[in-house]
Amino acid sequence: MILATVASYAFGAAWYVGLSRQWMAALYRTKEQLGVGYTPFIWSAVVELVMAYFLALLTPLMVGDITAASGLIVAAHLWFGFVLTSMIMNHRYEGMKWSLTVIDSLHLLGVLLIQGVVIGLFG
Numbered sequence: 001m002i003l004a005t006v007a008s009y010a011f012g013a014a015w016y017v018g019l020s021r022q023w024m025a026a027l028y029r030t031k032e033q034l035g036v037g038y039t040p041f042i043w044s045a046v047v048e049l050v051m052a053y054f055l056a057l058l059t060p061l062m063v064g065d066i067t068a069a070s071g072l073i074v075a076a077h078l079w080f081g082f083v084l085t086s087m088i089m090n091h092r093y094e095g096m097k098w099s100l101t102v103i104d105s106l107h108l109l110g111v112l113l114i115q116g117v118v119i120g121l122f123g
Contacts, residue, residue: 004052004118008111009045015107026100052115059119066123071116079109 016023024030055075056066062077063070084105091101 001049001052001056001119003122004055004115005045005049007118008048008052008114011110011114012044012048012107015110019103022099023103026097026103028097048111048115051112052119055112055115056119059116066120068117068120071118071120072113073116075112075116076109079105079112083108083112 027034055071055078058078059066059070059074062074087101087105087108091098091104
């Protein structure tokens with residue numbers, strides 16, 4: 001789970017560095033207006049560890065074994081069934097741009113798929 005967390009965290013760092021301009025525009029904010037410090041980075045690591053734990057827990061329960069393929073299948077289903085749907089609902093109530101929903105939800109899809117593969121490969 002630790003390796004899955006580290007790999008998915010690294011993906012997230014690259015994702016948001018590459019899309020930082022578009023993400024900030026979708027938020028209607030500048031970096032200075034956010035002023036969040038380092039706390040979100042710590043929380044990201046913690047919640048991605050929790051995600052990896054539950055993905056490792058649920059994969060064998062849902063498909064019977066832990067392989068890279070089964071990890072991908074479960075990750076994609078959990079993302080579609082819970083992450084994407086929740087994000088769409090919340091962003092619509094918050095009046096956020098669809099581009100923010102796309103950027104954030106695809107990030108979490110990447111996180112879960114990477115974790116699914118790593119967990120599948122390394123148990």
